[in-house]
Amino acid sequence: MAFTRPKINRASNNINKLRIYIRAVRKWGKTTLFRDYVECLYNGDASKGLLVGVGYEHGYDMLDNLNALHVDTWKDLIELKNWLISEKGNEHNIEIVAFDVVDELIPIAEKEACRLSQIKMKKKCESINSAFGGLVA
Incomplete structure (x- = not known):
């Protein structure tokens, strides 16, 4: 094993670098929390966040200023992943993604x-x- 010199760790205090799982009872406000967080973090620019509604979950329809889409199948998820990667900087500038609900x-x-x-x-x-x-x- 080669010697590795020590280095000072610089922690990132940015929540969009984390994977967070929020679980709560229905209608608690998880989706609203995500929308409000994106608005706060990106100065009202809803295009920086993406809420992915999954399956029968359509609770985001009543929220204003929320960038959202819906997936029903694994194929949809793969197509979304590919689009997020390949079109970053072209069709979108999404920085943070939330799935509603696990x-x-x-x-x-x-x-x-x-x-x-x-x-x-x-x-x-x-x-x-x-x-x-x-x-x-």
């Missing part, structure tokens, strides 16, 4: 895991636990 995201991921498992294992898959030869529930 409870709707999990079934989409589970469906994709089962689909991929069935392709690879050539066996029917009923849950993420049984995917790729895992536990059979």
